[in-house]
Amino acid sequence: MSTKRFCFSCDLKDDSKLIAEYKEYHAEGNAWPDITKSIKDAGIVDMQIYLTGNRMFMIMEVDKTFDPAKKSKMDAENPKVQEWENLMWNYQQELPWAQDGEKWLPLEKVFQL
Template identity: 35%
Template sequence: MAQPQPRRFAQIVHLKPSAVAAYKECHANVWPEILQKIKECNIVDYSIYFDNDRTLFATFKYIGTDIEADMKNMASLPKMKEWWAMTDGMQESPIPGAVSSAEGPGWWKPLEEVFHTD
């Protein structure tokens, strides 16, 4: 059976100015359980960039076949909820009505891809 074509995702969230150092530090030492769960949930080539102002830009590829199921699987890990609670506290969501990464309409704002080349 052929592998599914990877789907590319890009999204943004805002970083609180007071949290820049702490955010960079926790991502320099990501908990092993978080890295393992990301891999198990078919996410690869995941990067987060900071514009040195307030915006975090994330991009990743999804190589699975059921992203909704994989995202539910990711959210089921208690350590992931702990990670999200920690990092959400350092961020401000641009999504109206956002509650957290674990609940609500979303936390990171999805971006529309307008150009791509292989």
């Protein structure tokens, strides 16, 4: 199966206690089952989040069924996803160049070996 990669970035609030709590929510086995199900149901076959300081980078591998607009609609209609997103917003903050309400911003690939 061929996959496509998407990469995004978002900041956490620069507070060591909040960062530790955010990491605990994302530790293996701690993400809510409804959230991981919604991710998989959207055609995302792998998702990883990396952190340096308070800046996060998300890498998603998606299959041919993935459609960003469809995923956005699915998320908006899923009360559990909305609950999770609202909870995570207690820890996250917009990147300095984000528009109001933008959370995870897409990264531009500038090099490939």
